[in-house]
Amino acid sequence: MSAPLKVMLVAAEASGDALGASLAKALRVRLGDRVTFVGVGGVKMAEQGVQSPFDIAQLSILGIWEGLKAYPTVKARLADTVALAVREKPDVAVLIDSWGFNIRLAKALRKANPDIALVKYVAPQVWAYHPARAQTLAKAVDLLLSIQPMDKAYFDAAGLENVFVGNSALAKRFDRADSQRLRAAIGVSADEPMLLVLPGSRPSEIERVMPAFEDAVLRLKADRPELVVVVPAAYTVVEAVKARVAGWPFRAHVIEDEQLKDDAFVAGDVALACSGTVTTELALAGRPMVVGYKTGAITYAILKRLMKPRWITLFNIAAGRAVAPEFIQHACEGEALARAVGELLDDPERRARQTADQYAALDKMGRGMPDPSEAAATAMIDFLTARGALQG
Secondary structure, three states: OOOOOOEEEEEEOHHHHHHHHHHHHHHHHHHHEEEEEEEOOOHHHHHOOOOOOOOHHHOOOOOOHHHHHHHHHHHHHHHHHHHHHHOOOEEEEEEOOHHHHHHHHHHHHHHHHHOOOOEEOOOOOOOOOOHHHHHHHHHHEEEEEEOOOOHHHHHHOOOOOOEEOOHHHHHOOOOOOOOOHHHHHHHHOOOEEEEEEEEOHHHHHHOOOOOHHHHHHHHHHHHHOOOOEEEEEEHHHHHHHHHHOOOOOOOEEEEEEHHHHHHHHHHOOOOEOOOHHHHHHHHHOOOOOEEEEEEOOHHHHHHHOOOOOOOOOOOHHHHHOOOOOOEEEEHHOOOEEEEEOOOHHHHHHHHHHHHHHHHHHHHHOOOOOOHHHHHHHHHHHHHHHHHHOOOO
């Protein structure tokens, strides 16, 4: 019997960790004991048996200045990851999202082992900015598993084999979520209004976005003393979130448990959310929201010149309009955020309209497609079989 296929999965932040865990699970269902895993990831990949050599919170970096400051750490973790690959000798490496780290890793892995199969899972958003990255990626990896249908034309033109597998955020289900379970867990009644506050999953987002969100929440709570504030926190930043929330002059409920987070997504009346994957998940759960975001001044100035879409929230881009209000950079400040959230809290009909419009935009994005992890596993198996790395 031939040796099992050894798959290296590399995720540098929480959203990639979830993708890696789902892909590992899908591959194990298909291949059983014919596959083993090594790699870099977080708690969800650890649950699938992938023991990371370091905490990926060190790599959850966004912004040019932040990246420069963290460069020595990133360089060290890159070396650790290459060393892991040299030691474990995987047949294939799947590099998940995190463009800055993983494009460097792809080049380093190719240099260390020219025969390794390299797969990129989640494309850089060449349709939004940096179209030249399609050519860069085509030279660095062998296969792209893309999550946006608009990726295909760019990577076909670059000559990179690519498969659209769908966006895992669109496959997330909330049919087992229970709003009453969440309310019972935190001790509030069914009729108390609830605001969800989601300040991001990266340390830099807590540093830059949380102060504006905090100001908005203080204003909203002052005008609405009965408002229940719930903060579902990503594990990568939960301690930082707890430290900020501990200083608020009222109780806010920080939620760490994954099931209770899903419960919160269906229990809240309105969400105040940092831009990211979570906005798609909130929309799937039927939560109207206000979106805020801040990054470093230099990063923002560059991105503003490069970005093609007028919005940063994916379902807003799909809709071609600001279905959910966005407050970016200087506009992301407490008074404006509180006003927009307050308008939703005070107007049930407005909430219902926004929820319906969010659903319509999600339909354009592919809501209801089969599980992307299954599609990604199929694409990988087909690719590896064609290369001779996996026997049928």
